[in-house]
Amino acid sequence: MARFVLRRVVLLFAVLFAVTFLGFAAMNLLGDPLVNVVGVLAELDCEGIEAGTVEDTTVDAASRDCDTVAAAKAQYHLDRPVPIRYVLWLSDMATGDFGTSFQNDQPVSEVIREKLPETLILLTMAQIVSLGVAVPWGVIAAYRANRAFDRGSTVASFGLLSVPNFALGVVLLYLLALRWQIFPSAYESGSFGGLVFSLVLPAVTLGLPLAASYQRLLRTDLITTLQEDFVHMARAKGLPPMRIMFRHALRPSMFSVVTVFGVSTGALIGGSLVVEQIFGIPGIGREIVTAVVRDDFPVVLAIVMLVAVTFVVLNFLVDLLYSWLDPRVRAR
Template identity: 45%
Template sequence: MQGKAASAPHQEAVTRHRTPVMPAALRRFGRRLLHLLAVLVIVSIATFLMLELLPGNLAGSFLHENASAAEVAAIETELGLDKPLAERFLAWAGSALRGNLGQSPVSGESISAAIAERLPVTLQLLLYAQLLSLVIALPLGIIAGYREGSTLDRVISGGALGSLAMPHFVWGILLILLLSIWLDWLPATGYVPFLESPLGNLTSLFLPALTLAMVEAPVYLRLLRSDIASTLQEDYIIVARAKGLSDRQILLRHALRPSSFTLITLMGINIGNLIGGSVIVESLFALPGVGRFLVEGVIRRDFFTVQGVVLVIAVTFVLVNLMVDLAYNLLDPRLSHDSTH
């Protein structure tokens, strides 16, 4: 009886300790989700006001220079530009929530359909670029961090700094000259859908993805190198070495995971840089992606298309950061135990 009585408070204490774990994680996720929704609202307002800040008459930009006032007024009525600003925003936001971004006044095509057709190309390009960046950065960052201060570390860090200093279009031109023109290994332009030919898809996107990766990988490499070097100074690493664990076991089992938290966060933030780079790379390699579509919209002065593309890019960036936040919680369970006070 005394044993049962003694165990009851213990069980109650364990229950009190375990109960808040999941609600705390859910509350943290809820706060993060509300924050991101607020960001989306602000971004949507800023995107809509983007057209209002353009100099001159927006309706007149779709007509010839000598258009009459009656022609401008007719275009304003057709595009709804004669309505109050708040009414136009609510109508546009409501349509956007239903997946309708309107029609291009220049080409007459549905903006949503055009973006949906090109979005898979850009998403594949960004995915391949991230994978190539990690393939380059992980081994070199681990080696440089493990050999901190050595000649090898200085060579790797110096090479990463030099690669980072070169813009995307320079890397693109150099890779086209080397791998496409001189060696004739890969095509310089064109795109093959994945469902049509998986190998052809990888081949057509390898050069553009490598171009992006050559600028992004050095950022990951330098960060991972610094975190690995710092982690290897921790007490539990010294204990692991004292137990006779090999360098490989220490690096991969004990040092890599805690050193990767900052890297994962940076990968989410770096999506913005990848999207910006894709605008240049898609134009350079003639890829039918969203980045090239954005450039074409600017050239044609198709501002409604530009507005829709900017909104989609912003929403994609916010959603990717939400997924990175979830991945961070999975990798570091301690965040689920944080107090919400």
């Protein structure tokens, strides 16, 4: 087991290194970050102005502040080569220093701290919705395999998988919030209860397509498990069908669902970018869209790093859970 965990930890750090390097390189390929910090001052030829060889007439004399440019370069390490900047950025990230936003000079850690709770609650609620719907749905579909309920479930699940998040969100918002007024149409942050209640529709929007995916996997695995000898033995002992299903067949049928659970985190985070825009949720998804539009590189890089760490750590935990469900994984 120790060797299994060690291999996964090494892989975890390798993936994180690759993600951070590619993310940092991509941000620097998009343009000169100095332009987003000092604006038109980035066009100044400070070396020429200081040497007296350049007479700049395109920029207002009041804006010719090469000291400001030099201070900005020093603050954001823009006077260093890109590899050195990457190492400095990575070391700062390791200590929890995500830098300062280009737009408002606010520490990025504060920006994330303000936006993260809403997104975490939303993603947690979405997973609860997906599993809460998928498990009983998959069990009943497997129990009534190839009957009317199972066929209807197949149509419904493929329908949910085919509907994009933004379309499902708009339909739910119109029907349940605007027309029938069951749920609030806007995000509420007055109290924790109000916050959770206002996130029900966004969570359902994210969770239902995922529930359809879980249901298809669970149904298939359950049908296979129900043909195993130990299930036939339980039936021969006269155990009730639902007890056999939930106590004996469900656990060994959860392998595929557990595997997809980790991978689906990325899909949920991607979906939250759209859902938070539709429902006006001030979360991480909405913040990264705003940061990309404004070329706020420190915020974008910090959120990308946060998402990567979350995704990789969750998949690491899923690997451990998978090894607990199936000891043969540890043996390999």
